[in-house]
Amino acid sequence: MSESSNYIGGVFGTGQGPEQTVINPATGETVRTYRADDESSVAAALAAARDAFPQWSGATPADRSAALYALFTELEKVAEELAQAETSQTGKPIRLSREFDVPGSIDNVAFFAGAARHLTGHASAEYSGDHTSTIRRQAIGVVGSISPWNYPLQMAVWKILPAIAAGNTIVLKPAETTPLTTLMLAEACGRADIPAGVVNIVNGPGPTTGEAIVRSPLISMTSFTGSTAVGRHIAALAAGNGTRLHLELGGKAPFVVFDDADLDAAIQGAVAASLINTGQDCTAATRAYVHRSRFDDFVSGVAELMGKVRLGDPLDEDTDQGPLASFRQRDKVAGMVERAVQAGARAVAGGKAPGGDLAAGAYYEPTLIIEAEQKSEIVQQEVFGPVLAALPFDSDEEAITLANDTAFGLAASAWTTNVFRAQEAARRIDAGTVWINDHIPIISEMPHGGMKSSGYGKDMSTYSFEEYTQIKHVMADLTGAVAKDWHRTIFRQR
Numbered sequence: 001m002s003e004s005s006n007y008i009g010g011v012f013g014t015g016q017g018p019e020q021t022v023i024n025p026a027t028g029e030t031v032r033t034y035r036a037d038d039e040s041s042v043a044a045a046l047a048a049a050r051d052a053f054p055q056w057s058g059a060t061p062a063d064r065s066a067a068l069y070a071l072f073t074e075l076e077k078v079a080e081e082l083a084q085a086e087t088s089q090t091g092k093p094i095r096l097s098r099e100f101d102v103p104g105s106i107d108n109v110a111f112f113a114g115a116a117r118h119l120t121g122h123a124s125a126e127y128s129g130d131h132t133s134t135i136r137r138q139a140i141g142v143v144g145s146i147s148p149w150n151y152p153l154q155m156a157v158w159k160i161l162p163a164i165a166a167g168n169t170i171v172l173k174p175a176e177t178t179p180l181t182t183l184m185l186a187e188a189c190g191r192a193d194i195p196a197g198v199v200n201i202v203n204g205p206g207p208t209t210g211e212a213i214v215r216s217p218l219i220s221m222t223s224f225t226g227s228t229a230v231g232r233h234i235a236a237l238a239a240g241n242g243t244r245l246h247l248e249l250g251g252k253a254p255f256v257v258f259d260d261a262d263l264d265a266a267i268q269g270a271v272a273a274s275l276i277n278t279g280q281d282c283t284a285a286t287r288a289y290v291h292r293s294r295f296d297d298f299v300s301g302v303a304e305l306m307g308k309v310r311l312g313d314p315l316d317e318d319t320d321q322g323p324l325a326s327f328r329q330r331d332k333v334a335g336m337v338e339r340a341v342q343a344g345a346r347a348v349a350g351g352k353a354p355g356g357d358l359a360a361g362a363y364y365e366p367t368l369i370i371e372a373e374q375k376s377e378i379v380q381q382e383v384f385g386p387v388l389a390a391l392p393f394d395s396d397e398e399a400i401t402l403a404n405d406t407a408f409g410l411a412a413s414a415w416t417t418n419v420f421r422a423q424e425a426a427r428r429i430d431a432g433t434v435w436i437n438d439h440i441p442i443i444s445e446m447p448h449g450g451m452k453s454s455g456y457g458k459d460m461s462t463y464s465f466e467e468y469t470q471i472k473h474v475m476a477d478l479t480g481a482v483a484k485d486w487h488r489t490i491f492r493q494r
């Protein structure tokens with residue numbers, strides 16, 4: 001697999017497109033090069049998926065489940081190698097890879113191995129009196145999927161597992177900068193004897209390799225995780241193709257601290273939730289709205305704690321925060337902070353790339369911004385870096401209004417010791433997930449997905465089967481009569 005770019009029909013191969021480079025963002029060094037997959041590889045992958053569909057979708061749920069449990073076992077054997085590879089291509093701290101990305105991904109595989117045997121639907125019954133109505137929940141066909149670079153393994157698992165557990169086959173393209181762990185996942189699929197063609201991987205740039213998947217008439221569904229801008233472009237392509245769509249797009253999660261909150265918990269929670277994965281998390285806390293009576297204490301507490309976060313070599317167990325996943329992303333973050341400061345905001349922690357030994361990597365200091373306008377870019381747009389903006393509010397009503405005042409709706413949290421406030425915030429904040437007195441945890445049994453410009457459809461949990469299956473109603477006559485009762489509407493009553 002070492003030189004391969006693709007996994008098609010159960011075989012590793014090499015693309016014929018331009019050379020791509022995987023860079024370690026902690027050092028700027030090349031981890032690996034590969035040739036991108038062009039349209040011919042994509043066509044071969046789609047054909048392999050199409051050919052594998054009849055047998056895989058016709059397998060018993062128990063057989064599909066057994067194959068996915070075998071995948072779970074194979075992944076557990078290479079957990080440490082996966083963690084090392086994930087860190088080398090993204091720069092995320094090894095602790096995060098070992099304790100979050102890899103075990104979370106493997107748990108998701110285990111979950112879908114079980115869930116494959118438990119598709120749900122309405123009870124069959126004689127709803128009309130003259131027929132038995134039955135629901136069939138069937139696979140859709142070939143899923144074309146595109147995943148991002150922030151959690152490469154986890155996002156590939158979130159896309160592949162519900163799709164194949166439900167009996168679909170898939171062609172997935174990871175981000176061109178982070179192909180390694182997705183190819184290792186494919187390798188584990190091979191060792192687990194998941195039939196050839198059920199899971200296919202191609203690699204290369206979005207506008208070429210990615211679009212070749214989305215435009216193909218062979219796919220029945222597109223599932224995408226990434227930026228809102230690219231998501232909308234893909235939605236337009238999918239509309240042209242008439243294919244079903246599932247979009248998990250950007251976020252701009254509010255973090256609302258009411259006046260009765262446990263401030264120590266809120267401070268620690270805000271630092272952890274804004275800096276996880278160097279802030280490159282679509283659910284990361286990005287906008288802290290804090291009651292004016294607690295605002296100054298919150299700001300000084302967060303700034304002090306951010307100052308203690310250790311930046312360094314991602315392979316060092318003691319490192320808290322690694323570099324951004326690419327120099328391009330680091331420069332984007334730096335540009336947004338610079339523009340915020342020019343517009344009148346202040347960075348009371350961080351606000352720059354560190355010097356010294358870390359200057360060779362794509363590092364950026366944990367950053368707390370205050371005095372930004374609600375309408376400003378830093379409050380409204382996704383930064384996708386270790387940057388939290390804090391703004392004060394005066395009433396519960398204002399807090400909820402500000403929390404809802406962006407285009408996004410992926411995640412949010414409310415910090416309060418008052419159960420009524422907590423329930424009101426959970427009900428009124430427009431987000432696919434609302435945490436109470438925490439921010440970030442996810443769990444395989446529960447859905448993840450957005451509202452508003454954060455997309456639609458769910459990853460994880462049995463709710464994801466709503467995306468990856470289609471419902472068929474089978475209505476069987478029970479009367480055996482030539483003249484059915486409803487024929488009165490066509491023929492005169494005899």
Ligand code: NDP
Nearest residue numbers: 148174175176205206207210211226227230249282382384
């Ligand atoms: P993109 O949306 O560009 O990347 C996500 C995936 O889409 C990648 O696999 C990418 O491929 C692919 N892609 C890009 N253009 C196309 C296209 N025209 N057709 C098909 N596929 C395409 O994210 P960026 O890397 O540009 O990051 C920009 C911003 O997106 C980030 O700053 C962040 O705000 C947001 N983002 C959000 C994520 C989330 O989890 N919600 C994840 C990643 C990014 P390739 O990179 O190989 O070109």
